[in-house]
Amino acid sequence: MAFRIVKLSPIMARMMSTNATKVGFIGLGQMGNRMATNLMNKGYKLNVYDISAEACDAMKAKGAEVYKTTQELAKNSEFVVTMLPNNDIVKNTYEDMIKDGVNKNTMFVDSSTVDPTVSQYVQKIVKSAGASFVDAPVSGGVMGAQNATLTFMVGSTPEEFEKVKDFLGGMGKKITHCGTYGMGEAAKICNNMMLAISMIGTAETMNLAIRLGLDPKVFNEIINVSTGRTWASEVNNPVPGLSPGTPPSNDYKGGFSTALITKDLGLAASVATGSNSPILLGGLAHSVYRLLCTHDLGNKDFSVVYDFIKNKTEKK
Amino acid sequence: MAFRIVKLSPIMARMMSTNATKVGFIGLGQMGNRMATNLMNKGYKLNVYDISAEACDAMKAKGAEVYKTTQELAKNSEFVVTMLPNNDIVKNTYEDMIKDGVNKNTMFVDSSTVDPTVSQYVQKIVKSAGASFVDAPVSGGVMGAQNATLTFMVGSTPEEFEKVKDFLGGMGKKITHCGTYGMGEAAKICNNMMLAISMIGTAETMNLAIRLGLDPKVFNEIINVSTGRTWASEVNNPVPGLSPGTPPSNDYKGGFSTALITKDLGLAASVATGSNSPILLGGLAHSVYRLLCTHDLGNKDFSVVYDFIKNKTEKK
Amino acid sequence: MAFRIVKLSPIMARMMSTNATKVGFIGLGQMGNRMATNLMNKGYKLNVYDISAEACDAMKAKGAEVYKTTQELAKNSEFVVTMLPNNDIVKNTYEDMIKDGVNKNTMFVDSSTVDPTVSQYVQKIVKSAGASFVDAPVSGGVMGAQNATLTFMVGSTPEEFEKVKDFLGGMGKKITHCGTYGMGEAAKICNNMMLAISMIGTAETMNLAIRLGLDPKVFNEIINVSTGRTWASEVNNPVPGLSPGTPPSNDYKGGFSTALITKDLGLAASVATGSNSPILLGGLAHSVYRLLCTHDLGNKDFSVVYDFIKNKTEKK
Amino acid sequence: MAFRIVKLSPIMARMMSTNATKVGFIGLGQMGNRMATNLMNKGYKLNVYDISAEACDAMKAKGAEVYKTTQELAKNSEFVVTMLPNNDIVKNTYEDMIKDGVNKNTMFVDSSTVDPTVSQYVQKIVKSAGASFVDAPVSGGVMGAQNATLTFMVGSTPEEFEKVKDFLGGMGKKITHCGTYGMGEAAKICNNMMLAISMIGTAETMNLAIRLGLDPKVFNEIINVSTGRTWASEVNNPVPGLSPGTPPSNDYKGGFSTALITKDLGLAASVATGSNSPILLGGLAHSVYRLLCTHDLGNKDFSVVYDFIKNKTEKK
Known part of the structure; x- marks a missing residue:
C-alpha cells in the first residue's frame, strides 16, 4: 500500500486538530493580531473578538473563529488573552466578560499595559467569579510580536506562572515572573x-x-x-x-x-x-x-x- | 665563590636606576600621590611638587625628589603630570611653570578634570613655548589610582597619543584616544x-x-x-x-x-x-x-x- | 406693657427660625466644620453627615441636626454642600446619595478639590436624577474657612451661579464664576x-x-x-x-x-x-x-x- | 533794540554748552546708542567709542565726539559708561582702558549684564588705578533705553550711589541701590x-x-x-x-x-x-x-x- 506524505496547510492543520487547546484573544490591533497569529501557528485553536469587524475578518481568514460577545468567547476558551489600549477598557471588558459567570478552568491573561491597581482589581473580580487571572504585559514592540520574540513580565502566584509559562512562550522568548498580581505591570x-x-x-x-x-x-x-x-x-x-x-x-x-x-x-x-x-x-x-x-x-x-x-x- | 641574591628595596631600585625616565608630578592629593607612587614602582624617577609640605615629604620618603618650583621640576623631567583641583589652578600653574621656557622634549600631561577650553588654552601656550601638551583626565577614583587601573581619556594628536600611551599605562589599564586637545576632558x-x-x-x-x-x-x-x-x-x-x-x-x-x-x-x-x-x-x-x-x-x-x-x- | 429686648443665643435663634433654609453639609473636617458653622451663624438650618461620630456630635452641640444617611439628609435639604478628601470618595458619596432619587429643587455644591472630570461625572448623574449640581472648590485654607473669607471658584451655568452666589457668600468673600461644570476645579x-x-x-x-x-x-x-x-x-x-x-x-x-x-x-x-x-x-x-x-x-x-x-x- | 528768541537745535545746544559734563560712552549697540543719545539730550557732552565705525558715525552725526582709543576717551570724561555684550569683553575693555592710568575723579559705570565677580574684579583694578567704579545693569529693554525709562540696579557704596543717581536718572526712571559692588548684577x-x-x-x-x-x-x-x-x-x-x-x-x-x-x-x-x-x-x-x-x-x-x-x- 502506498503511503503519501501530506503537507497540510496551516489552516488545515488547525482545523484538523480538534483536540487543540482553545485560546480566546480579545484585542486584535497591531500587537494583538500578530500575537494571535503566532498562537495559531503553534497549533492553538483561536477564538477572537474585536470591536473592528475588519480585524476579526482578517483573523477569520487565517482560520480563527470570531465571537460576537466576550462572554461566549470566554466560555469556549481555556486561555483568554486580552491586549487592550487602556485602564478603562481593560476594566470594562473584564467586568462585562465575567458578569454571567466563567469556567473555573479558564486562565485569563492581560497583556495590556495598565496601572497595576487595575490588574489587581481585575484579578480580584475574576477570582471571585471562580477563575484565574494573571497580568503579563510585554516589551519588544510590533517586531517582537511578529517574530514571537516578546518579553513577558508576569504578575501571578508561582503556580500560575508555571501554568502560563509555556503558553506565553508561544508568543515570546523571555517569560519573567515579577511577583504577585500587578507586579508584571509595575x-x-x-x-x-x-x-x-x-x-x-x-x-x-x-x-x-x-x-x-x-x-x-x-x-x-x-x-x-x-x-x-x-x-x-x-x-x-x-x-x-x-x-x-x-x-x-x-x-x-x-x-x-x-x-x-x-x-x-x-x-x-x-x-x-x-x-x-x-x-x-x-x-x-x-x-x-x-x-x-x-x-x-x-x-x-x-x-x-x-x-x-x-x-x-x-x-x- | 658564593653568590648572593640581593632583593633590592623599591627605594634602592629607584635610586640605582640612574638611566630611569624622569617624571615630574605636580599635585599630590588623594589621586596624585597614588598615581605618582605607581610610576615609581614601575621604575620611573619621580620629581614632585605640591603646595603641601606634608604631601611632598611623604613622597620623598618613598624616594621622590622634591622641587621648590614647578619651573625647576619641569626642566628636569621628560614627562610632567599635573593633577590639580580646578580650571584656575591648572591655568595659573601652567602659565607660571613655562614662563621662563621649557625643554622642547618635555611632554606635559594634565590629568585634572577641567573645562576643555582650559586644556586648549594650556596646549596653545605650551606649544608656543616649544613643548607638547595633552589632556588626559581619568576615571576610576581613588581605588583605580591605588591599583593602577584608571581609565585615561586622552586629547592629543595621534602621534602624541602613541608617545603617552605606554607611560599612562603605568598608572591605568585603559588608555583611550578621544580626539584632539580638550577632547579627553570633553x-x-x-x-x-x-x-x-x-x-x-x-x-x-x-x-x-x-x-x-x-x-x-x-x-x-x-x-x-x-x-x-x-x-x-x-x-x-x-x-x-x-x-x-x-x-x-x-x-x-x-x-x-x-x-x-x-x-x-x-x-x-x-x-x-x-x-x-x-x-x-x-x-x-x-x-x-x-x-x-x-x-x-x-x-x-x-x-x-x-x-x-x-x-x-x-x-x- | 413692658417690652423686653431678648437677645437669643445662636442656638435658640436657629431653632426658632422654622422657616430657615435647610442646608445639608457632608464632610465635617478641618474645613467643613468651620464652613458649616458659618452657615449656621448666618441663620441657615444645618443638617450634617460625617463618618466620624465625634465630628457630628460637635456640630450637634452647636445646633445642627445629625443624619445617619446622606439620602435622608439630601431629601431634607435645599442646598447640600460636600467637602470631601478625594476623587473616589466624592464619586461614591454622590452615587450613594442619589441612588433612590432626589428632590428636584435641591442644589448640590461640591467644594472638595477633585479632578474636573469627577465634577462633570457627578453633575451628569445628579442632573439625570433631576436636581442641580455645581462644583465650587475653595482657596483660603483653614483661616479662610474660620473667618468666612474663602474664595469660591464655581463651575456651573450662569443661572446656577446666580442661585449659589449669595449662599456661598455665607462662607466666603470672593465668589467667582469660572465657566461650565468642572471649571471651578480646573x-x-x-x-x-x-x-x-x-x-x-x-x-x-x-x-x-x-x-x-x-x-x-x-x-x-x-x-x-x-x-x-x-x-x-x-x-x-x-x-x-x-x-x-x-x-x-x-x-x-x-x-x-x-x-x-x-x-x-x-x-x-x-x-x-x-x-x-x-x-x-x-x-x-x-x-x-x-x-x-x-x-x-x-x-x-x-x-x-x-x-x-x-x-x-x-x-x- | 529788538530781542530775538533763538531756538537752538539740540546739536547747537550741546556744542555751545562748553561747561557741560563730559561723558564717555563705550558700546553703542541697540541699547547703548539710545542711552547715549538720551544723555546728549539732557545736555551732557558725549565722547563715544565702539568697534563699529558705523555706530560711531551715527553718534557723531548727533554731536558726539568719537575717540580712537578707550584710554583717550576715559582721560577726557568725568563719567564713563560701558554697555558691552559679555564677561570677557567687559574685563578686557577695562584692563585695556586703565593700563596707562586714569583720572582720579572719573566715575566708571558698567551697565552690561555680567557675572558679579567680573564687576568685583573690575572695581578692584579701577580702584587700584585710583578712580571709582560701580556696576549698574539695567532692565527695561530697547523701549526703556529709547524712552529713558530704564531701571538701574546699582552695586556701590552709599556715597557712590549718591554720586551716580542723578546721572543715571538721565537714562532711566528707577535707580535702585542693591548693595556693594556686584550686587547690581546679582x-x-x-x-x-x-x-x-x-x-x-x-x-x-x-x-x-x-x-x-x-x-x-x-x-x-x-x-x-x-x-x-x-x-x-x-x-x-x-x-x-x-x-x-x-x-x-x-x-x-x-x-x-x-x-x-x-x-x-x-x-x-x-x-x-x-x-x-x-x-x-x-x-x-x-x-x-x-x-x-x-x-x-x-x-x-x-x-x-x-x-x-x-x-x-x-x-x-
Missing part, C-alpha cells in the same frame, strides 16, 4: 520610565559631546565601555548612523513610538502620584515626551528626541 | 553627566518599583536584562544590598563622592552654557546633587541619592 | 500649580541672591517692584522675617501645608496626563514637594521649601 | 531667573487651563487676583490677546528676546554653580530657553514659550 512601567530617562539623557549627552567637538562614533565607543553606558547608547543610539539597522538610522521610523512611551510615562506618573514617590527625572521625561507629541513626533521612534533637542545651527 | 565630562542622570534615574526607578510592591532584587534582575539597564543598575545599584561589595552596600562610603560628581556636573553645565546646548536632565541632575551637598551628603558615594529620595514612611 | 488646580512653581522659584531665587551677597530685605524690595514679582515674593516670602505675620516668619507653622499642595499637584499631573499637556516646571514642582513629604515636612507651610533647599553651610 | 540676574521661571510656568499653566476647557480670558482674570499671579500673567501674558499691546499680542515681536533671557539664565547658572546653590526650576528654565533657541525662536519675545509648548492639536 515592572514594565518602571523599566520604561528608566528607559525614557536614559534615552533623553543619552540624546542630550551626545548632542553636548558633538557640540564640544567630539566625534560621535568615537565618543559612543568610549561611553559604551564606561560608566555612562545605557541600553540607549549601546543598542539604539539616537544619533543617526551609530546603531545601524535601528530606527535612528532610518529617519526614526518604526521602533517604539513617542506616543507609546508617553502613554507609559503617564502610567508611571499616575502610580508615582498614587504612592507619593518623587520622580524628578521621570516626571521631566514625561513632559519632554508630551512636548514631542505636540510637535507632531508621536509616530516616530522615541529616539527622535535627539533630533528635537540637537542644536540646529553651528556653535558660535 | 569625553569625561559628558560621560559623567550621563552617569549622574543614570544614577538619579535608577534611584527613583528603584524607589518607585519598591513602593509598587516589587521585590528590589527581582526587579533589578529584570531591569538588568531589559531596556532600562544602565551602569548604575548593573554595577553600583544604589539600593543597599543589590551590588555586594560596592558603596551602596557599605553605607555609601568610599566610591565616587557626591561632591566630585557635583563638580563635574558644574563643568558640564558650563560647557553646555558656552555652546548653548540644552541639558534638560543633566541640568536637573546638577541641581539634585547640589541639593544633596546642602544636606551634608557631599562625602558619600553619589549613589546616596537613593537614600535621599526614597520614601521614608510606609505607603498609605 | 481653575483651582491650575492656579495652585502656578503657585507651587512660584513658591519653589522664589525660594531658590532668594537663596541664590543671598549666596551672592544680596541683603534679603533689599533684594525682596527690588524683586517686588520688578518683573520677578509673584504672590510668593510679595505676600508669603519663604525667607523667615520678610513677610511678618506669615508662616515663613513663624517656623513655617500654619498656612497651606506641603501635603495639601502636593495633593493639588497630583491632580494637576493627572489632568495634564489626561490632556497630554506638557508641564515641565509643574511636574518638577510636584516631585520637589513629594520629596519634602518624604523628608517629614508635609505638615509645614509649603514655603518651607526654602528651608529645604537653602545652603546650610557658608559659601566657600 | 539683583538683575536673580530677578531675571525668577522671571524666566514665571513665564514658562505661566505658559504651561495657561495651556493646561485652556486644555481643560477654561476660557483663557476668564482664567487670566481669576489667576491675577489669586495666589498664582505673576508679572507674566498680569503684564505680559503669553497667550495672544490677553495683554493687548504687548509682544504676545503682536506675534511675539519686540520685547525681551529669548536669546537675551537665555544669556541671563546662563549667568544665573554660572553664579549658582560657583556658589553651589541648587536651582531646580531655574536650571530647567535655562534648558527650556536653550531649546527654544535651537528651534529658531531666539529673536522672539521670551513669552513665545507659550507657542512652543501649547498643544497644537485638539484634545482627544
Whole structure:
C-alpha cells in the first residue's frame, strides 16, 4: 500500500486538530493580531473578538473563529488573552466578560499595559467569579510580536506562572515572573520610565559631546565601555548612523513610538502620584515626551528626541 | 665563590636606576600621590611638587625628589603630570611653570578634570613655548589610582597619543584616544553627566518599583536584562544590598563622592552654557546633587541619592 | 406693657427660625466644620453627615441636626454642600446619595478639590436624577474657612451661579464664576500649580541672591517692584522675617501645608496626563514637594521649601 | 533794540554748552546708542567709542565726539559708561582702558549684564588705578533705553550711589541701590531667573487651563487676583490677546528676546554653580530657553514659550 506524505496547510492543520487547546484573544490591533497569529501557528485553536469587524475578518481568514460577545468567547476558551489600549477598557471588558459567570478552568491573561491597581482589581473580580487571572504585559514592540520574540513580565502566584509559562512562550522568548498580581505591570512601567530617562539623557549627552567637538562614533565607543553606558547608547543610539539597522538610522521610523512611551510615562506618573514617590527625572521625561507629541513626533521612534533637542545651527 | 641574591628595596631600585625616565608630578592629593607612587614602582624617577609640605615629604620618603618650583621640576623631567583641583589652578600653574621656557622634549600631561577650553588654552601656550601638551583626565577614583587601573581619556594628536600611551599605562589599564586637545576632558565630562542622570534615574526607578510592591532584587534582575539597564543598575545599584561589595552596600562610603560628581556636573553645565546646548536632565541632575551637598551628603558615594529620595514612611 | 429686648443665643435663634433654609453639609473636617458653622451663624438650618461620630456630635452641640444617611439628609435639604478628601470618595458619596432619587429643587455644591472630570461625572448623574449640581472648590485654607473669607471658584451655568452666589457668600468673600461644570476645579488646580512653581522659584531665587551677597530685605524690595514679582515674593516670602505675620516668619507653622499642595499637584499631573499637556516646571514642582513629604515636612507651610533647599553651610 | 528768541537745535545746544559734563560712552549697540543719545539730550557732552565705525558715525552725526582709543576717551570724561555684550569683553575693555592710568575723579559705570565677580574684579583694578567704579545693569529693554525709562540696579557704596543717581536718572526712571559692588548684577540676574521661571510656568499653566476647557480670558482674570499671579500673567501674558499691546499680542515681536533671557539664565547658572546653590526650576528654565533657541525662536519675545509648548492639536 502506498503511503503519501501530506503537507497540510496551516489552516488545515488547525482545523484538523480538534483536540487543540482553545485560546480566546480579545484585542486584535497591531500587537494583538500578530500575537494571535503566532498562537495559531503553534497549533492553538483561536477564538477572537474585536470591536473592528475588519480585524476579526482578517483573523477569520487565517482560520480563527470570531465571537460576537466576550462572554461566549470566554466560555469556549481555556486561555483568554486580552491586549487592550487602556485602564478603562481593560476594566470594562473584564467586568462585562465575567458578569454571567466563567469556567473555573479558564486562565485569563492581560497583556495590556495598565496601572497595576487595575490588574489587581481585575484579578480580584475574576477570582471571585471562580477563575484565574494573571497580568503579563510585554516589551519588544510590533517586531517582537511578529517574530514571537516578546518579553513577558508576569504578575501571578508561582503556580500560575508555571501554568502560563509555556503558553506565553508561544508568543515570546523571555517569560519573567515579577511577583504577585500587578507586579508584571509595575515592572514594565518602571523599566520604561528608566528607559525614557536614559534615552533623553543619552540624546542630550551626545548632542553636548558633538557640540564640544567630539566625534560621535568615537565618543559612543568610549561611553559604551564606561560608566555612562545605557541600553540607549549601546543598542539604539539616537544619533543617526551609530546603531545601524535601528530606527535612528532610518529617519526614526518604526521602533517604539513617542506616543507609546508617553502613554507609559503617564502610567508611571499616575502610580508615582498614587504612592507619593518623587520622580524628578521621570516626571521631566514625561513632559519632554508630551512636548514631542505636540510637535507632531508621536509616530516616530522615541529616539527622535535627539533630533528635537540637537542644536540646529553651528556653535558660535 | 658564593653568590648572593640581593632583593633590592623599591627605594634602592629607584635610586640605582640612574638611566630611569624622569617624571615630574605636580599635585599630590588623594589621586596624585597614588598615581605618582605607581610610576615609581614601575621604575620611573619621580620629581614632585605640591603646595603641601606634608604631601611632598611623604613622597620623598618613598624616594621622590622634591622641587621648590614647578619651573625647576619641569626642566628636569621628560614627562610632567599635573593633577590639580580646578580650571584656575591648572591655568595659573601652567602659565607660571613655562614662563621662563621649557625643554622642547618635555611632554606635559594634565590629568585634572577641567573645562576643555582650559586644556586648549594650556596646549596653545605650551606649544608656543616649544613643548607638547595633552589632556588626559581619568576615571576610576581613588581605588583605580591605588591599583593602577584608571581609565585615561586622552586629547592629543595621534602621534602624541602613541608617545603617552605606554607611560599612562603605568598608572591605568585603559588608555583611550578621544580626539584632539580638550577632547579627553570633553569625553569625561559628558560621560559623567550621563552617569549622574543614570544614577538619579535608577534611584527613583528603584524607589518607585519598591513602593509598587516589587521585590528590589527581582526587579533589578529584570531591569538588568531589559531596556532600562544602565551602569548604575548593573554595577553600583544604589539600593543597599543589590551590588555586594560596592558603596551602596557599605553605607555609601568610599566610591565616587557626591561632591566630585557635583563638580563635574558644574563643568558640564558650563560647557553646555558656552555652546548653548540644552541639558534638560543633566541640568536637573546638577541641581539634585547640589541639593544633596546642602544636606551634608557631599562625602558619600553619589549613589546616596537613593537614600535621599526614597520614601521614608510606609505607603498609605 | 413692658417690652423686653431678648437677645437669643445662636442656638435658640436657629431653632426658632422654622422657616430657615435647610442646608445639608457632608464632610465635617478641618474645613467643613468651620464652613458649616458659618452657615449656621448666618441663620441657615444645618443638617450634617460625617463618618466620624465625634465630628457630628460637635456640630450637634452647636445646633445642627445629625443624619445617619446622606439620602435622608439630601431629601431634607435645599442646598447640600460636600467637602470631601478625594476623587473616589466624592464619586461614591454622590452615587450613594442619589441612588433612590432626589428632590428636584435641591442644589448640590461640591467644594472638595477633585479632578474636573469627577465634577462633570457627578453633575451628569445628579442632573439625570433631576436636581442641580455645581462644583465650587475653595482657596483660603483653614483661616479662610474660620473667618468666612474663602474664595469660591464655581463651575456651573450662569443661572446656577446666580442661585449659589449669595449662599456661598455665607462662607466666603470672593465668589467667582469660572465657566461650565468642572471649571471651578480646573481653575483651582491650575492656579495652585502656578503657585507651587512660584513658591519653589522664589525660594531658590532668594537663596541664590543671598549666596551672592544680596541683603534679603533689599533684594525682596527690588524683586517686588520688578518683573520677578509673584504672590510668593510679595505676600508669603519663604525667607523667615520678610513677610511678618506669615508662616515663613513663624517656623513655617500654619498656612497651606506641603501635603495639601502636593495633593493639588497630583491632580494637576493627572489632568495634564489626561490632556497630554506638557508641564515641565509643574511636574518638577510636584516631585520637589513629594520629596519634602518624604523628608517629614508635609505638615509645614509649603514655603518651607526654602528651608529645604537653602545652603546650610557658608559659601566657600 | 529788538530781542530775538533763538531756538537752538539740540546739536547747537550741546556744542555751545562748553561747561557741560563730559561723558564717555563705550558700546553703542541697540541699547547703548539710545542711552547715549538720551544723555546728549539732557545736555551732557558725549565722547563715544565702539568697534563699529558705523555706530560711531551715527553718534557723531548727533554731536558726539568719537575717540580712537578707550584710554583717550576715559582721560577726557568725568563719567564713563560701558554697555558691552559679555564677561570677557567687559574685563578686557577695562584692563585695556586703565593700563596707562586714569583720572582720579572719573566715575566708571558698567551697565552690561555680567557675572558679579567680573564687576568685583573690575572695581578692584579701577580702584587700584585710583578712580571709582560701580556696576549698574539695567532692565527695561530697547523701549526703556529709547524712552529713558530704564531701571538701574546699582552695586556701590552709599556715597557712590549718591554720586551716580542723578546721572543715571538721565537714562532711566528707577535707580535702585542693591548693595556693594556686584550686587547690581546679582539683583538683575536673580530677578531675571525668577522671571524666566514665571513665564514658562505661566505658559504651561495657561495651556493646561485652556486644555481643560477654561476660557483663557476668564482664567487670566481669576489667576491675577489669586495666589498664582505673576508679572507674566498680569503684564505680559503669553497667550495672544490677553495683554493687548504687548509682544504676545503682536506675534511675539519686540520685547525681551529669548536669546537675551537665555544669556541671563546662563549667568544665573554660572553664579549658582560657583556658589553651589541648587536651582531646580531655574536650571530647567535655562534648558527650556536653550531649546527654544535651537528651534529658531531666539529673536522672539521670551513669552513665545507659550507657542512652543501649547498643544497644537485638539484634545482627544
